[in-house]
Amino acid sequence: MGLNRKTEFSVSVVDLTKHYGELTALNGVTFNVPKGSIFGLLGPNGAGKTTTIKILTGLTRPTSGSANILGNDIVRDTIQAKKRIGVVPESSNIYEEMTAEQNLIFAAEMYGVARQERSRRTWELLEIFGLAERGGDMVAGFSRGMKRRLTIACGIVHRPEVLFLDEPTTGLDIQSALVLREQVRKLNAEGTTVLLTTHYLEEADQLCDTVAMINKGRIVALDSPERLKAGVIGSNIVDVSFSESVDEDELCRRCGLIEVHRLGDKLRLTVGGEVDVVGELIDYSRARGVRITSINTLKPSLEDAFLRITGLNPEEAGRDKEPVRMRRQDG
Amino acid sequence: MNIGEELARAWHLARKDMRVYYFKAPNFTYGLLMPVALYLAFSISGSLSPATLISGLVSLVILFGTMSIEAVSVVLEKQTGTFERLLTAPVSLLGIVLGKALAGFAIGPLTAVIVLIPVSIFSGTSVLSPLAVFVAICVSSFTFASMGILVSCFARWTPEAQMYSNFFRFPMAFLSGTFIPVESMPYFLQVFSRLLPLTYSIDAVREGLNNSYLTGGYLLDLGVLVLFSVAFMLVSVRVLERQMN
Numbered sequence: 001m002g003l004n005r006k007t008e009f010s011v012s013v014v015d016l017t018k019h020y021g022e023l024t025a026l027n028g029v030t031f032n033v034p035k036g037s038i039f040g041l042l043g044p045n046g047a048g049k050t051t052t053i054k055i056l057t058g059l060t061r062p063t064s065g066s067a068n069i070l071g072n073d074i075v076r077d078t079i080q081a082k083k084r085i086g087v088v089p090e091s092s093n094i095y096e097e098m099t100a101e102q103n104l105i106f107a108a109e110m111y112g113v114a115r116q117e118r119s120r121r122t123w124e125l126l127e128i129f130g131l132a133e134r135g136g137d138m139v140a141g142f143s144r145g146m147k148r149r150l151t152i153a154c155g156i157v158h159r160p161e162v163l164f165l166d167e168p169t170t171g172l173d174i175q176s177a178l179v180l181r182e183q184v185r186k187l188n189a190e191g192t193t194v195l196l197t198t199h200y201l202e203e204a205d206q207l208c209d210t211v212a213m214i215n216k217g218r219i220v221a222l223d224s225p226e227r228l229k230a231g232v233i234g235s236n237i238v239d240v241s242f243s244e245s246v247d248e249d250e251l252c253r254r255c256g257l258i259e260v261h262r263l264g265d266k267l268r269l270t271v272g273g274e275v276d277v278v279g280e281l282i283d284y285s286r287a288r289g290v291r292i293t294s295i296n297t298l299k300p301s302l303e304d305a306f307l308r309i310t311g312l313n314p315e316e317a318g319r320d321k322e323p324v325r326m327r328r329q330d331g
Numbered sequence: 332m333n334i335g336e337e338l339a340r341a342w343h344l345a346r347k348d349m350r351v352y353y354f355k356a357p358n359f360t361y362g363l364l365m366p367v368a369l370y371l372a373f374s375i376s377g378s379l380s381p382a383t384l385i386s387g388l389v390s391l392v393i394l395f396g397t398m399s400i401e402a403v404s405v406v407l408e409k410q411t412g413t414f415e416r417l418l419t420a421p422v423s424l425l426g427i428v429l430g431k432a433l434a435g436f437a438i439g440p441l442t443a444v445i446v447l448i449p450v451s452i453f454s455g456t457s458v459l460s461p462l463a464v465f466v467a468i469c470v471s472s473f474t475f476a477s478m479g480i481l482v483s484c485f486a487r488w489t490p491e492a493q494m495y496s497n498f499f500r501f502p503m504a505f506l507s508g509t510f511i512p513v514e515s516m517p518y519f520l521q522v523f524s525r526l527l528p529l530t531y532s533i534d535a536v537r538e539g540l541n542n543s544y545l546t547g548g549y550l551l552d553l554g555v556l557v558l559f560s561v562a563f564m565l566v567s568v569r570v571l572e573r574q575m576n
Binding site: 110 | 340
């Protein structure tokens with residue numbers, strides 16, 4: 001190969017393992033993040049996403065294996081690696097006793113941004129993130145969305161080559177989330193490699209070039225979102241709701257379904273490729289004396305791929321935290 | 332990373348800490364009021380010389396002023412999540428600990444001088460070597476700030492840090508010759524007082540007050556305080572490393 005491995009990948013992780021006492025948080029995780037790409041790390045709670053990010057950002061050391069950021073080993077050349085990365089954690093970690101401007105200046109100082117550049121970049125970012133009018137105000141009075149935007153601005157003030165985003169839009173209103181995603185795309189277009197974790201699979205689908213699905217400390221799938229979705233073959237998904245509640249086991253048996261999950265007031269049916277599900281549902285509803293109030297056939301989504309690959313049901317995937325977002329496109 | 336970059340980042344961190352923690356009226360005044368109240372309570376008896384009481388008061392002001400903030404500065408940052416921001420920045424753990432200690436180092440002399448000048452004037456005590464006293468104040472500030480950071484590294488939440496802090500501060504205040512001369516204590520307490528950094532701080536300030544030249548005792552006091560500082564910082568780094576892994 002003509003290309004040097006160090007120039008091909010911004011992040012290289014080889015056989016990463018991390019034990020916390022008896023608990024194995026990561027078990028031989030290996031992946032590469034190509035330079036200039038957006039890479040998503042998906043998985044249920046406790047899968048090992050945060051541990052991976054913690055190791056890659058120098059917050060903890062691996063028990064074994066190696067992780068390399070732009071040619072710098074994160075254990076041996078920690079400071080050199082940290083100089084080239086930006087980190088936006090899941091929770092906003094800005095100083096509430098300081099103004100937005102002071103927070104950004106401090107972040108710039110800690111990453112060695114030249115004195116004459118600090119103020120210019122600070123106000124540029126405050127402008128981009130819609131905080132310029134509040135730049136001189138204490139952060140304590142900011143809304144959650146404003147704090148989140150400022151946290152992200154602090155993570156990129158030094159123009160990192162690799163940006164780690166841990167659940168970047170969790171808890172944000174729709175407009176703020178859209179602005180953030182647009183910023184991520186813009187940063188990426190300018191050459192920043194982005195590694196993000198997210199519970200919002202639709203977000204990963206929209207943003208990522210490659211996603212790694214992690215479960216129980218192991219990578220269980222690693223591919224582009226489109227290829228992962230294309231891998232969900234041999235079955236269709238149908239959302240249906242009835243005028244009255246129906247027995248899910250009976251429905252599954254009578255209509256020859258693979259599985260049934262309740263999602264709020266509707267049921268999500270996984271149907272074998274050969275079944276005429278619409279006809280079966282109409283027959284079932286007539287036999288039970290209930291009306292079908294809505295029915296949607298859906299294309300496989302990244303969420304379907306995620307659930308199929310991890311073997312989890314939607315409730316397990318969202319356990320202990322905000323559930324995996326279920327928005328989909330009708331097909 | 333080169334030492335210059337490390338020191339620059341430590342200094343930026345110190346300035347941030349001063350802004351966030353030290354220049355807050357309640358924090359600032361607590362560090363002054365508590366030792367002054369103790370001083371007034373014990374000086375009424377009139378059994379101690381002004382130099383002894385002034386050196387004790389100055390050292391107590393530094394101890395309370397720096398340690399009350401430093402003892403919670405790390406744990407507060409852990410609770411709010413901002414400590415993670417420091418840990419992901421390109422600065423070593425030693426640089427972080429140094430930056431936090433530098434904040435105490437910068438504030439300690441300010442509070443000490445606020446107390447020293449009026450008390451010296453009112454008591455008619457002359458300071459024979461102002462420079463030696465100032466250096467002793469600076470070194471003591473750094474030592475007590477480092478001690479506060481060590482306490483803060485161990486604590487998981489703020490009240491726990493405050494409890495540890497008081498556990499060290501109040502016994503030290505009474506066993507280091509602040510109000511009761513060390514020489515008049517039982518022998519085992521005299522030996523014990525030699526394990527306490529406040530003893531050396533009081534001794535060094537007193538040497539500067541009483542002598543117009545540098546004494547061997549003064550230099551020894553400063554040397555011991557520096558050793559305490561280094562030990563506190565290294566142990567703090569070790570504790571943080573263990574917590575991270």
